[in-house]
Amino acid sequence: xxxxxxxxxxxxxxxxxxxxxxxxxxxxxxxxxxxxxxxxxxxxxxxxxxxxxxxxxxxxxxxxxxxxxxxxxxxxxxxxxxxxxxxxxxxxxxxxxxxxxxxxxxxxxxxxxxxxxxxxxxxxxxxxxxxxxxxxxxxxxxxxxxxxxxxxxxxxxxxxxxxxxxxxxxxxxxxxxxxxxxxxxxxxxxxxxxxxxxxxxxxxxxxxxxxxxxxxxxxxxxxxxxxxxxxxxxxxxxxxxxxxxxxxxxxxxxxxxxxxxxxxxxxxxxxxxxxxxxxxxxxxxxxxxxxxxxxxxxxxxxxxxxxxxxxxxxxxxxxxxxxxxxxxxxxxxxxxxxxxxxxxxxxxxxxxxxxxxxxxxxxxxxxxxxxxxxxxxxxxxxxxxxxxxxxxxxxxxxxxxxxxxxxxxxxxxxxxxxxxxxxxxxxxxxxxxxxxxxxxxxxxxxxxxxxxxxxxxxxxxxxxxxxx
Numbered sequence: 001x002x003x004x005x006x007x008x009x010x011x012x013x014x015x016x017x018x019x020x021x022x023x024x025x026x027x028x029x030x031x032x033x034x035x036x037x038x039x040x041x042x043x044x045x046x047x048x049x050x051x052x053x054x055x056x057x058x059x060x061x062x063x064x065x066x067x068x069x070x071x072x073x074x075x076x077x078x079x080x081x082x083x084x085x086x087x088x089x090x091x092x093x094x095x096x097x098x099x100x101x102x103x104x105x106x107x108x109x110x111x112x113x114x115x116x117x118x119x120x121x122x123x124x125x126x127x128x129x130x131x132x133x134x135x136x137x138x139x140x141x142x143x144x145x146x147x148x149x150x151x152x153x154x155x156x157x158x159x160x161x162x163x164x165x166x167x168x169x170x171x172x173x174x175x176x177x178x179x180x181x182x183x184x185x186x187x188x189x190x191x192x193x194x195x196x197x198x199x200x201x202x203x204x205x206x207x208x209x210x211x212x213x214x215x216x217x218x219x220x221x222x223x224x225x226x227x228x229x230x231x232x233x234x235x236x237x238x239x240x241x242x243x244x245x246x247x248x249x250x251x252x253x254x255x256x257x258x259x260x261x262x263x264x265x266x267x268x269x270x271x272x273x274x275x276x277x278x279x280x281x282x283x284x285x286x287x288x289x290x291x292x293x294x295x296x297x298x299x300x301x302x303x304x305x306x307x308x309x310x311x312x313x314x315x316x317x318x319x320x321x322x323x324x325x326x327x328x329x330x331x332x333x334x335x336x337x338x339x340x341x342x343x344x345x346x347x348x349x350x351x352x353x354x355x356x357x358x359x360x361x362x363x364x365x366x367x368x369x370x371x372x373x374x375x376x377x378x379x380x381x382x383x384x385x386x387x388x389x390x391x392x393x394x395x396x397x398x399x400x401x402x403x404x405x406x407x408x409x410x411x412x413x414x415x416x417x418x419x420x421x422x423x424x425x426x427x428x429x430x431x432x433x434x435x436x437x438x439x440x441x442x443x444x445x446x447x448x449x450x451x452x453x454x455x456x457x458x459x460x461x462x463x464x465x466x467x468x
Contacts, residue, residue, distance in 0.1 A: 022035065085132045184210065290306075299370060306360060312413050317350070325377070416433070420434075423459070
């Protein structure tokens with residue numbers, strides 16, 4: 001009686017061999033076209049050799065199928081429990097779609113489990129992805145509950161779906177801030193908590209940890225971060241959790257413990273000021289820093305400093321100027337602050353025309369000459385995050401003069417505010433120059449741009465003692 005085992009054939013020489021084509025679904029993983037091996041010259045020898053070699057072939061096919069599924073996943077170490085569960089489900093689905101039977105799935109599961117040390121309860125030290133893969137291959141998916149989403153899962157979803165972090169136009173600073181804030185919260189709680197397990201006590205612990213941080217700026221170490229900064233960061237955490245509640249379908253069963261968490265009242269109780277604004281630069285600090293920058297910094301940085309000092313604009317508003325935004329001829333020289341592809345604005349009221357008088361006008365003229373043929377007034381800094389680079393460079397000079405934490409580049413806006421106040425400029429004119437929110441509807445809507453610019457030019461000249 002001949003052999004009737006699968007994949008067995010007799011050769012012309014009379015021996016018995018195992019011969020089996022490599023399945024199409026793993027042909028891209030297993031390079032050879034077929035499995036082929038001589039089992040023996042007799043039926044008895046072939047029967048004895050068959051089980052061992054057939055098991056080797058089944059194991060190799062199973063490992064190839066698992067490897068094919070793995071190529072669509074990511075590394076164990078990068079996955080949260082929930083992501084590992086989802087990836088394991090995809091692995092199982094890929095195997096089933098490739099025609100794997102439950103016996104095949106069991107073989108794959110056993111193959112994967114055999115790679116880890118074993119005890120009487122099963123494999124040891126298995127990372128989440130492989131652990132879920134083994135369990136989901138052995139049992140129907142409905143029998144294994146998906147892990148609850150954690151705060152880390154919420155962050156990843158928020159970055160992907162809400163901030164669209166992979167898009168080239170997404171501001172990396174916003175993405176980085178959200179990631180840093182959530183990581184701070186996770187570290188403060190000592191775990192990556194399930195969203196349903198975060199208590200108000202945890203939220204208070206995060207808030208207190210944030211309030212206790214110490215600022216380091218330039219060459220000086222400042223005091224603790226402001227209550228306003230912590231409030232903004234807690235707002236980010238609140239937004240991330242609220243977004244996750246909707247997207248994960250958690251509904252009202254999960255509360256947001258960071259919502260309306262008091263900050264300023266607590267900060268006052270710790271001896272903090274309710275408001276920790278920047279200070280204007282004192283006259284001696286302003287003069288010494290200016291002299292140092294004009295003597296040692298690049299011409300572009302010197303022009304940026306002079307324009308900030310002479311207009312009260314934010315640094316990003318100056319570094320983001322295009323050549324076409326600068327008008328230095330006619331009766332009303334000015335710069336036009338408006339959003340464009342390389343620079344957004346903080347608020348709608350930031351869109352404005354700012355007069356150029358005195359040294360600021362001279363700096364603008366010099367900068368235009370240097371930028372001839374360019375799109376941006378400051379090509380080195382007129383780019384994404386260019387204002388950060390300019391600020392860091394200018395701060396190095398300022399820190400050589402003052403280590404006071406409240407003395408920063410933004411202080412120049414406060415210097416301008418003081419100039420305008422001391423020159424008895426009306427609030428409307430101050431707001432138009434500095435880009436602050438305007439008051440009533442009449443101030444926001446009515447009046448021509450030329451008339452407003454003519455009025456603010458008179459105010460600016462008076463503030464710098466340049467009245468005709």
